[in-house]
Structure formats: C-alpha cells, structure tokens
Amino acid sequence: MTNTDSDNSREWAAQAYALLKKRQEEQKQELQKQEEQKQELEKQEEQKQELETQEEQKQELIHTSNKENITEQSKNIAEPELGEFDDNFTWSAMVLAAQGKNINQISIDEIDWLTKLRRGLEETRKGFVTELLDKLGDDPLTPESLDDLETLLIRADVGIDSTDKVISSLRTKLNEEVVGAEAGIKFLKRELKLIIDKPIKSSGSDILVPQKGKLNVWLLVGVNGVGKTTTLGKLAYLSSRSNYKTLIAAADTFRAAAVEQLKVWGDRSNVDVISNQSKNADPAAVVFDAINSAKKRNVDLLLVDTAGRLQTKNNLMDELAKIKKIIDKKVPDAIVESLLVLDASQGQNGLKQAKSFAKSADLSGAIITKLDGTSRGGVSLAVSEEVNLPIRFIGAGEGIKDLRPFNSYEFVEAMLADK
Numbered sequence: 564m565t566n567t568d569s570d571n572s573r574e575w576a577a578q579a580y581a582l583l584k585k586r587q588e589e590q591k592q593e594l595q596k597q598e599e600q601k602q603e604l605e606k607q608e609e610q611k612q613e614l615e616t617q618e619e620q621k622q623e624l625i626h627t628s629n630k631e632n633i634t635e636q637s638k639n640i641a642e643p644e645l646g647e648f649d650d651n652f653t654w655s656a657m658v659l660a661a662q663g664k665n666i667n668q669i670s671i672d673e674i675d676w677l678t679k680l681r682r683g684l685e686e687t688r689k690g691f692v693t694e695l696l697d698k699l700g701d702d703p704l705t706p707e708s709l710d711d712l713e714t715l716l717i718r719a720d721v722g723i724d725s726t727d728k729v730i731s732s733l734r735t736k737l738n739e740e741v742v743g744a745e746a747g748i749k750f751l752k753r754e755l756k757l758i759i760d761k762p763i764k765s766s767g768s769d770i771l772v773p774q775k776g777k778l779n780v781w782l783l784v785g786v787n788g789v790g791k792t793t794t795l796g797k798l799a800y801l802s803s804r805s806n807y808k809t810l811i812a813a814a815d816t817f818r819a820a821a822v823e824q825l826k827v828w829g830d831r832s833n834v835d836v837i838s839n840q841s842k843n844a845d846p847a848a849v850v851f852d853a854i855n856s857a858k859k860r861n862v863d864l865l866l867v868d869t870a871g872r873l874q875t876k877n878n879l880m881d882e883l884a885k886i887k888k889i890i891d892k893k894v895p896d897a898i899v900e901s902l903l904v905l906d907a908s909q910g911q912n913g914l915k916q917a918k919s920f921a922k923s924a925d926l927s928g929a930i931i932t933k934l935d936g937t938s939r940g941g942v943s944l945a946v947s948e949e950v951n952l953p954i955r956f957i958g959a960g961e962g963i964k965d966l967r968p969f970n971s972y973e974f975v976e977a978m979l980a981d982k
C-alpha cells in the first residue's frame with residue numbers, strides 16, 4: 564500500500580467513524596425520547612392510580628406490564644457500542660473498504676466483529692508476523708528469509724502441506740524477480756487465501772446459508788469440549804436474527820447437562836429446543852421427533868447438537884450414521900450439512916481429529932472455534948489444505964454474537980495484520 568493509498572483509507576475510516584457516531588447519537592436520542600415518553604406515561608399512570616375507585620385494577624395492570632418488561636429485557640442482547648476512533652477501528656474499516664463496502668453499508672456490528680477477530684488472532688500473529696517483519700526488515704526477500712518464513716508457518720500450525728505450497732510459490736517468484744518485504748507479504752496473503760478458498764470454491768457456495776423452501780438440517784459434530792453446543796447456540800441466534808425459522812434438536816443424550824445448556828441458548832435466541840429428558844434416550848429418536856416438529860412448523864433450519872463423547876469412538880460414528888439415516892428416510896429432500904467443529908487451540912491435535920472424522924463421517928464443512936487467545940489460528944489453513952473442508956463459520960469468544968460466517972479475506976488480513 565502506498566502512502567497515498569493509506570492516507571485515503573484513513574480518511575475513509577474517519578468518515579465512516581463520523582457517520583457511525585452520528586447514527587449512534589441519533590439512536591441514543593431516539594431511545595431517550597422513548598424513555599421520556601415512557602416515564603411520562605408512567606407518571607400519568609401513577610396519578611390515575613391515586614383515584615381510589617380504580618386502585619386495584621390499575622395495580623394489577625402495572626404488575627403485568629412490569630413482568631413483561633423484565634422478560635423482554637432478559638432476551639435483549641446488548642448491542643455493541645462504537646468505541647474510540649483508534650487503530651482497531653481504522654484497520655476494520657479498511658478491511659471493509661477493501662472488500663468494496665461503501666460508508667453507508669458498514670455497521671458497528673461488523674467493526675466490532677473484525678476488532679474481535681483481529682484481537683483473537685493476536686497470539687497467532689505475535690509468533691508469526693511480528694517476528695517475520697523483524698526478520699525481513701525493509702530488505703528484499705532472500706532464500707534465507709524464506710527458510711525463516713517456513714519455520715514460522717509450521718510453528719503457527721499452518722501444516723506441512725500448506726507451508727510447502729506457499730514456500731515453493733515464493734521461491735519460484737524469487738527466482739524470477741526481486742521481491743521487496745511489502746510485496747512479499749502481499750504475495751504471502753494471496754497464497755494463503757488461495758489455500759483456504761480452494762475447498763470453498765469447489766463446494767460451489769461461498770457462504771453457507773439455509774435454502775429457503777426446504778428443510779435444512781445442520782449437524783454439529785466433533786470430539787468433546789470443542790464448542791459444539793456453544794456454536795449451535797450462536798448459530799441459532801444468527802439464524803433467527805436473519806429471519807430463518809429455526810429449531811434445535813438436543814441429540815446429545817449422553818451428557819446429562821447437555822439439554823439444559825441448549826435450553827439456555829435456545830431461550831436467548833428465542834428458538835425452541837426439542838429434547839427427550841429420559842435417561843439413555845436414543846439420539847436418533849430425538850432427531851425423529853425434531854423432524855416431525857420441523858415439518859409441522861415449516862422450519863427452515865434444524866440445528867442438531869450431537870454428543871462429543873460416547874463409550875468408544877466407533878459408537879460416536881455409528882450414532883452419527885444412525886442420525887443421518889433417519890434424516891434421509893424421513894426427509895429425503897432435506898439439505899443436510901455435517902459440520903465438524905474444531906477447537907483452534909488444539910492445533911495439530913485438532914487436525915488429527917478432523918482427519919479421523921473425515922474418514923468415517925461424511926463431512927461437508929468445518930467450523931473453527933476458540934480463535935480468541937490461541938497462537939494456533941494457522942490450523943485453519945491446514946484444515947483447508949489437508950482435510951479439504953470448506954470453513955463455514957468461525958468463533959472467537961463465548962458470547963452469542965461471537966460467531967460469523969467465514970470470510971477468507973478478513974481472516975488472512977487479521978492473521979497478518981502488521982500492527
């Protein structure tokens with residue numbers, strides 16, 4: 564990026580900030596106005612109450628409406644606030660601008676997410692880009708700096724295959740021309756993006772969304788503790804907020820607390836949970852009931868939580884196969900996605916799990932979780948290259964909004980952000 568480009572982007576970011584600030588102010592004023600009107604109404608209400616004849620009746624009314632307010636509030640998910648006009652804002656705005664967004668199209672939500680993603684990948688970046696930039700300095704790339712880069716990529720859990728691929732393209736380029744540090748980083752970003760995009764492109768759809776007019780069933784699978792249930796909760800929120808009629812099937816009947824955990828998420832996003840509380844309930848039977856309900860209610864998306872731990876790994880795979888069989892039998896025209904949930908902080912171990920799941924379960928995509936605070940975010944590249952799975956969503960936090968559809972451009976920019 565030249566200085567002028569960078570000045571223009573900063574100017575753009577400043578304008579975007581001013582616009583969002585204004586929008587937020589207007590929203591605040593509107594809320595304040597509503598609050599004042601509410602208070603005024605309440606005042607009138609109180610005065611009326613003083614009239615003895617209506618006393619009892621009025622008391623009852625207020626009691627009910629207060630109760631409603633409390634339930635509403637508990638379902639109200641806090642909207643992000645516009646923070647300072649700082650480095651994070653500028654970087655996030657630049658990433659949005661580079662993808663062709665115009666100032667009126669960006670939202671605080673998007674800025675908030677990009678900031679989280681960049682922060683989440685900080686540890687991965689620290690052991691990688693910072694060191695890389697230190698080593699490269701402003702000098703052109705040399706065969707030795709490629710050796711350093713190779714080590715850093717492996718250390719960031721990018722995987723041997725992806726690393727080989729990137730290093731050999733860089734080596735070819737280096738044989739043909741002098742490559743400056745900045746051009747080298749740009750080239751590196753492009754190569755990494757190509758690796759992540761390959762399985763996404765070959766899947767035929769850039770992002771995963773439920774198809775309207777059909778029942779979409781998304782199974783969340785993976786070993787225990789990777790974040791399946793949490794991810795499902797966040798997906799339920801994302802889906803219902805995008806106006807898809809959503810339902811949850813609690814098919815992890817192995818762990819006693821699993822249903823309760825799901826109900827909390829369901830409640831937060833206003834999505835019903837189909838479950839069977841009896842001991843040793845059959846997961847496939849829960850899915851059977853959930854499909855019946857989904858059909859009756861014209862549901863767009865049925866999210867199925869599955870167990871991460873059974874007596875043996877074979878049981879786990881058999882269970883998944885049984886669930887799939889039920890779906891195929893009951894709704895042969897359903898669009899079924901089997902999404903492998905992977906905990907980024909497990910690095911190469913997670914990759915091993917992915918490979919073994921991919922062998923036995925018919926997977927169609929991956930969701931990477933816990934990108935916040937791990938130094939192993941690079942494993943996302945290994946999943947794309949070595950397991951050939953399109954990454955569909957990424958999670959970077961335990962909050963309901965901490966999951967987004969995967970965007971390779973944003974991911975690579977966050978992983979290699981140089982400040």
Ligand SMILES: Nc1nc2c(ncn2[C@@H]2O[C@H](COP(=O)(O)OP(=O)(O)OP(=O)(O)O)[C@@H](O)[C@H]2O)c(=O)[nH]1
Binds near residue numbers: 818821935
């Ligand atoms: N920091 C962080 N924690 C997460 C994220 N996703 C999930 N977790 C946490 O990881 C832990 C396990 O999450 P669960 O959703 O219960 O995992 P699971 O795969 O359903 O686990 P089992 O049902 O036991 O197999 C919980 O403490 C979650 O809060 C994330 O993106 N970031």
Ligand SMILES: [Mg+2]
Binds near residue numbers: 791792
């Ligand atoms: Mg779970």
